[in-house]
Amino acid sequence: MKVSTKGRYGLSAMIDIAVHHGNTKCTSLKSIANRQGISENYLEQIVAPLKKAGFIKSIRGSYGGYTLNKNANEIYIGEILRVLEGTMYPVECLDGSGNCYCGDSNCDLCVTKSIWNKIYKSLSDIIDTITLQDLVDDYNKINNINN
């Protein structure tokens, strides 16, 4: 029941890119990796699917990097997490609509599925309502108060 580093680093990277999106410049992986204290090589692999999913676009060559490809308020963190972590269902045998397709004949005992569904619903309520912009706002708020 843990979010992997892939999801955590990826979300942080998206926030980083979004925060720097105001100024026209793009953000390099090196600078992100330095700020977050993580491996640049690894970050490369995390950022690739986020680009493929259309959240960010890249600018190659010197002084290149990444910028947002959509407005931050159009990107829900659930979308980001699903790209990096998979379906976000707490168990495999969910289809998102409360059904179970585990195929067990004795699925009487599948009363547990009501739990997994509740968990997924409440999770979605969070990750599918918070946008990247919300996190950028949080970030700016924290920084204005502290500095």
Next chain:
Amino acid sequence: MKVSTKGRYGLSAMIDIAVHHGNTKCTSLKSIANRQGISENYLEQIVAPLKKAGFIKSIRGSYGGYTLNKNANEIYIGEILRVLEGTMYPVECLDGSGNCYCGDSNCDLCVTKSIWNKIYKSLSDIIDTITLQDLVDDYNKINNINN
């Protein structure tokens, strides 16, 4: 972000034991494993920490098995899941009270922690309010209607 088989099998086993708790007999791992279609040997290892945690007690020897050691309405499924799955925090760097002890100097970007906290809170709201008895009731309800 998945519950492992350990957590799933363990919870199902607890329901199984609780359902059969009405009659004074205890429930053997073999019968649970058969009903659930899982490995008895593996179940052995799952049930051990549940016993150690005081949720169930064992009766050794022939015609032995397991019975509840507490009332089903005194056992929250969050307790069961935590024994089998760990803290249930979506990320390691939470302490349950909204604080982050990741120790990063640049924890400005830890705006993500508000998300992990929200996720944990809504998860707790579910698993720490549903008791084993609730699931037994669900089970009985389903079986009365269907059969």
Next chain:
DNA sequence: TTAATTCCTAGTAGTTTAGTCGGATTTCAT
């Protein structure tokens, strides 16, 4: 006495995680 059960420990194949590494390609600035 025997069969059925819990108890205990060790091993293990496969998958996932969290990276590292090397090199090709592109582009800005000088």
Next chain:
DNA sequence: ATGAAATCCGACTAAACTACTAGGAATTAA
């Protein structure tokens, strides 16, 4: 034109974790 800085791409890998299997000792009801 050249070099430095960046993205891009694919392969590799150590360590941990998952989901078991296996074997045998101890216990107890019939």
